[in-house]
Amino acid sequence: MLDNSFLSVTLQIGKKRVDVNLKSLIKGGISFFLPADCLICGKSLEPLNRSFICEYCWGKVKWLTPPYCSICGRPLPSEYNCSDNSSFLCGECQVRPPYFKKAFIPTLYQGVMKEAIKLFKYKGKMGISRGLTKITRIYLDHSRFSLPELNLVIPIPLHRRKLKERGFNQAEIIAKFIAEYLNLNLVRDGLIRVRFTNSQTQLKREERLTNIKGAFKVKKGERFKRKRVLLVDDVYTTGVTLNEAAKEIKKTKAEVYVFALARTP
């Protein structure tokens, strides 16, 4: 049996000397080249596909297409579909318009997209973020002319207890991509989750409202004064989380826009 010291080599990289363990390098290399299966349909993935999902399945993602509410993106019945979609508002936004000006949402939270986000968020399949950021990029390219001139990107934060559990904030990964792609400032600590809230997924709208109230605080709000802020989350369900966060940011006299990867139909 060879011991580990025998398998270690020292490489000279520039002025730096790095010890490399050949055993772990070979192991890592092999798993890198082994084809894996699509986590949705089970077919083997192309060797260079590191997103855990095959191109065919990614192709089945349902994009959010008109007619939808011009503020919150809620899909509207097809009779609203005429040449100008820009002025339609859903009943909810007519009665109680949200604190944000407009939500930008590429897809519907169903089928492949729902599975992909769940695998990314709850199973820690980080490679899926490659597919999710690709969808974001396609959407941003497509809607570049309808986007307002933004200044800052702020992710919806997780409570530190949840962040510790999960190890990453999915909203921050998306927000970071958008900030880089649109050349905007990412403000990671713009919002703080001051209250631990139980998962919203099983709650009704009214319960969600009570559950989320007072959950966020703005940090150094003077940074946002008269700025256009893009608030980013992974999923738009009832919008109460994004709206509560938008309410806090708006207090700093900022104008708030919202981005979510997917919206419940």
Ligand SMILES: [Zn+2]
């Ligand atoms: Zn597949």
Ligand SMILES: [Zn+2]
């Ligand atoms: Zn609406």
